[in-house]
Amino acid sequence: MGPKAFVMEYWRLILIVAFVGGALVALFIPGGIVADDSLAGEEAEVEDRATNIEYGLGLDGGTRVSAPPVGMTADNLEIEHDEQRQLTEALLAYEYDDADLESADVRVRFHENDNRYTAEIFSDEVSHAEFADALNSADIGLEVTEDGVEDGVTQQTRDSIIQTIELRINEAGLSGGNAYEEATLGGQYYIVTEVPGMEPDELRELLSDRGDVRIVAFHPDGDGGQANQTVLEGQEIAEPGVASYDDQRDQHYVPVTVDGTEDEDGNSPASEYQNSMNELGFTGEGQGRCHIQDRQAGEFDFDPDDPQWCLLTVVDGDVVDAHSMGGDLGDNMAAGTWVNDPTFRMIVPTQQDAHHLAVNLQSGALEAPLDFSQEQTFTVQPSQAEQFQLYSLLIGGLAVLTVCGMIFLRYRNPKVAAPMFLTAMAEVVILLGFAAAIRMPLDLSHVAGFIAVVGTGVDDLVIIADEVMDDGDVSSSRVFESRFRKAFWIIGAAAATTIIALSPLAVLSLGDLRGFAIITILGVLIGVLITRPAYGDILQRLLTDK
Structure with a gap:
């Protein structure tokens, strides 16, 4: 058999072996698959760890701080492009009662997607009435009222704040940290920053510096x-x-x-x-x-x-x-x-x-400061995080042992049960390798997702085994392939339903639910595209004349 014929014959098995091999490299080789210059200062730390997996707040300890940006916005301003600078200068020159603004505290922004202008002031010492009067003082024909000013900053400003915080975390050599935004029911937006291994005062100091x-x-x-x-x-x-x-x-x-x-x-x-x-x-x-x-x-x-x-x-x-x-x-x-x-x-x-x-x-500088008078802080001590790591390992091991026991009791046939167990474990290894490769900090929500992936994955493998072994004799490859296609349509439809149901949780900022949804969706995709076809190929070679 030539190389081309060999690849065509065993491509499903080659695919799963390649993914598992890549996952093992990402997990255990220092530096992993993707070289990252930002890890240059962390080489000693990487060598001290057994794997390249990074842990999030719940498994490593650390702090989460949520706080809204300080500022107010006047939207849909009717100005021309050459009046943008004039309006900025008017906002800086206006005599406020309690504020002395600098250039970093004022922003007049043009939004190309919907052709509109907004003005922002990043200070809590300016009233809505003063902001409106300052805009009107530009002598460019604006008639802004106090009701036309809203608390909060634009989406572009929030995106800039998040990007700056993430850069600060990376430049400070803090692995596993991230920043994102969450919306409240009242329409207020909070910037959420999570950094493992950092005390609340340290993180608050990192975020309170404007960086100008x-x-x-x-x-x-x-x-x-x-x-x-x-x-x-x-x-x-x-x-x-x-x-x-x-x-x-x-x-x-x-x-x-x-x-x-x-x-x-x-x-x-x-x-x-x-x-x-x-x-x-x-x-x-x-x-x-x-x-x-x-x-x-x-x-x-x-x-x-x-x-x-x-x-x-x-x-x-x-x-x-x-x-x-x-x-x-x-x-x-x-x-x-x-x-x-x-x-x-x-x-x-x-x-x-x-x-x-x-x-x-x-x-760079934070485009707007954060309002720590409204902050929400969550802290996990390192000792508690170590307990969570131990409990997660025990629960994961218990789930694997339970699955193994149920598989053996169900089939009592090593040709069916052994490949099923190995395929399910391969799925977990690939997921862990993916998390290590992209430096995704694993948290308790991700652990729940892994357990869900093991359960749903074995369910699908059971469907395949039951369907192809239905009516006894399955020695014919043609019969096997017909039954496998039928089973694959069933698990494919179930996978699509799962992905559709969990997609909103993966997209929306819903805290820990988001991590659970992302891991579960990734596990379902890996199962449908890689591990389920490979299991069918293995089962076919063990149960048929092929």
């Missing part, structure tokens, strides 16, 4: 005083590096590359930063003239009789470091050549500050 990073120029204002001017924002940094240390200069820093992409006028963030440094004197008389920092005390007072040219690293409105313009960097900017390789170091006092700065630069 800026470089502020502290320079003489020409009237004998000092002035602050933002010269670079976090989103203008194209390639932030990792936390680093220069032992020769005793500096903790993050290397960054400023975005050099030019707009239609030939300007870029890099060229504008260079021009600002030249215009404000940092590359001339201001080189090396920053003496206001007490690095240990974190104080930034200055002598009014001694003009200062300091570059302040500001995170969420707090100055974390101040340093002067270096000679080499200043000379390159003065000559206009720095823009050709727009890199520099953002210096901070400690390694922890450098790591925190790098995470914020990599993930």
